[in-house]
Amino acid sequence: MTAPTDFAYKIAVLVFIENEEGEQLLLLRAKSPNLGCWTPIGGKLETAMGESPFECAVRETGEETGHVITTNDLHLFGMIAEKAYEGESHWLLFLFRCNRPIAALPPPMAEGRFGFFSRADIEKLDLPATDRTALWPIYDEHREGFVALRADCDPAKKLAITVEQIIS
Numbered sequence: 001m002t003a004p005t006d007f008a009y010k011i012a013v014l015v016f017i018e019n020e021e022g023e024q025l026l027l028l029r030a031k032s033p034n035l036g037c038w039t040p041i042g043g044k045l046e047t048a049m050g051e052s053p054f055e056c057a058v059r060e061t062g063e064e065t066g067h068v069i070t071t072n073d074l075h076l077f078g079m080i081a082e083k084a085y086e087g088e089s090h091w092l093l094f095l096f097r098c099n100r101p102i103a104a105l106p107p108p109m110a111e112g113r114f115g116f117f118s119r120a121d122i123e124k125l126d127l128p129a130t131d132r133t134a135l136w137p138i139y140d141e142h143r144e145g146f147v148a149l150r151a152d153c154d155p156a157k158k159l160a161i162t163v164e165q166i167i168s
Contacts, residue, residue, distance in 0.1 A: 007088070007089045007090045009089075009092050010090070010091050012094070013057045014040045015060060015061050015096045021116075022118075024116065024122060026115055027040070028112045030110065033128075039128065043059075043060040043063075053096075057074055064106070069100050073098055075097045077146055078094070078095035078142055079092070079095065080134075080149045081093075081149070081150040084152065084153050084154040084155070095135075095138070097139075130153060145168045148163075148164045149162060
């Protein structure tokens, strides 16, 4: 196995989108990472193009859902540096909340299929372990403000999360 320090960073966004009823849009992933788990939509930045996290969130939202938004529809509420996620890579994640509700469930795609869920129902779904223990609590507590964290996700250790900054 590669030492955790030998991984390159992957830079990505996650976008939390609700419908008019306040239910979260989630994707049941058909590909890794998080195969078979429900997650918010998102994807990797096109770093060769110089894409910003906001531009990536707008692009990924349109590509995955058909929901047309602008950067003004987004609130950056978190940044997480994940070390050794699934023992395979480091991730730098930018967490966005979309302030424009989505009208309907998007059709299935190669990445997976969609569903709308209340916050309480999300707790009953198959979620990635770090989403259950860290991501959703971060969303619950900081979605109106901002938080920066680092997470040591090395599978050989207990998940360790350190808050680096909070803005209410």
